[in-house]
Amino acid sequence: MAVKPEDIVALILESAPDLRIGEGDLQRPLADLGVDSLDKANVLLEVQERFGVVVPDEDMDSLDSVSAIAGYINSRSGTTG
């Protein structure tokens, strides 16, 4: 089953519940949403554990929005949104 951007938002809010991320924010840079490097590391660890998709360090910079992370997971797990 394809991962939706909303699933990634839920992951982010688990560890950073004070953030406000709406539908219009899904393609904005994570830093603009208040997601810093540590939050991002945490989200990608959760992605690895829940979806079995390992994100190598060299791909980190390209995953700079909620939509980009969801798309990356789907492309690596053979599903499409």
Place this chain on the structure above:
Amino acid sequence: MIALTEIGSYVPAGRVSNFERQSDLNLDEAFIRNKLGVHAVSRMAADEDASDLGVQAFKRLRSADELRLGLDCLAVCTQNPDGHGIPHTSAVVHGKLALPEACAAFDLGLGCSGYVYGLAVVGSFLQTHGLSRGVLLTADPYSKIVDPNDRNTAPLFGDGGTATVLRADAPSGEGWEASAFVFSTRGAEGAALHNNAGPLQMNGRAIFNFAATAVPQQVHACLEKAELAAEQVDLFVFHQGSKYILDTLQRRLKLNPDKVAVSLAEHGNTVSSSIPLTLEPHLANPNVRTVLLSGFGVGLSWASCVLRRRGTSRS
């Protein structure tokens, strides 16, 4: 049984404020407060070295005078020894404190897991050889290897020293007993935190992933070995890597936040000194009877144990 009877600590007066270095290190105030949790890092004086951190911590022990006359074992946990490492820092401390010749002195080359290892090593050493009094010093001035312009490490690591007294001759019911030790090593991932080129280099993401996954597993193993439920532990004293690591461990282990001790703000991550520095103020609290310690970092190496206040039993 060997009892932990006292901890002395020394944090040098020098400070570098992270708030004053925000622009240099490209950090914002919210990140410093909420993620690093370190407002300032402690720095030893130019004329101090690892041995001085240990000596000052030792001198702050209530039993310092008695121990100077009759200490059987002195261990120093450090990865940044005096000078270039020869002679070993425990021998330097031995000389500065004028300890008896009949005192074993050796160093332990471990980082953030070193305190838990040290409790096991010194406790076992005393017990195996029929000795009475040992002191475990932690004194690891990472300021010697931190690049002040490295935003990954400079705002995190502080200098400090501690002295922990372990005795076979403590009065019955006094002090704390350590048990349920669990040790782990993942040498293949040691490149995540090293100083092969001189300055300390840290892959923050790798260290975070390691701490967030390996430490909870070991904590569960330690609890199982101690036959304790997490709810029966009064206090969890984790290595003070960063506030974000502590928050992550609290969340992943589903611990009551009030039971997770924090002592980062005024000095930072003091490596092997971070657990005893954090533990010391709680030793006199009668409501704290069972403590879980867990250190993790360089190596990669991690170790956990349980401390139980002697003379108490839990139903």
